[in-house]
Ligand code: SF4
């Protein structure tokens with residue numbers, strides 16, 4: 290079994306990409322006058338599946354740096370989370386459980402959190418090589434701002450996700466030694482990633 294672990298050089302590039310994403314997000318949030326301050330919701334209980342080895346490896350890197358007691362606590366929460374998801378799905382419901390990395394509203398692995406944790410909120414656009422364009426509307430609070438001030442999401446300030454995702458895709462290909470297409474597809478919650486250990490094939 291080969292573990293897929295990021296080199297320090299790859300981690301530095303990943304952090305640079307995440308920093309660019311944060312800057313782009315902040316700029317759009319400022320233009321819209323949007324922030325999470327005072328929101329009664331908490332997006333950390335949203336059910337998301339994650340799809341890249343590179344995000345998994347970076348999350349795992351952060352987890353592996355925690356002390357043993359903290360790791361055991363998180364893994365216990367991950368088991369509860371997975372069991373809770375299974376019960377919800379058995380009831381034909383979409384799971385809505387607090388992320389096992391959230392402690393009193395704060396992310397235990399904030400630096401290592403995943404893409405969706407960093408991008409949800411403000412509108413964004415992604416352009417595909419075939420010319421297709423995908424619009425992301427942002428969270429419900431941001432959508433209220435957009436609809437009250439702009440004719441449509443296309444005319445509202447938005448993050449251009451394409452260059453950031455291209456950089457992550459390049460890292461994904463390098464991490465997978467350009468065998469990504471032949472590896473099992475990643476489709477996991479954060480809890481499932483951490484319970485599975487380091488990404489490997
Ligand atoms: S992203 Fe939106 S819904 Fe989520 S916490 Fe922030 S303001 Fe609330």
Ligand code: SF4
Nearest residue numbers: 333388390391396406
């Ligand atoms: S990884 Fe952190 S930011 Fe993302 S859902 Fe979990 S607690 Fe929230």
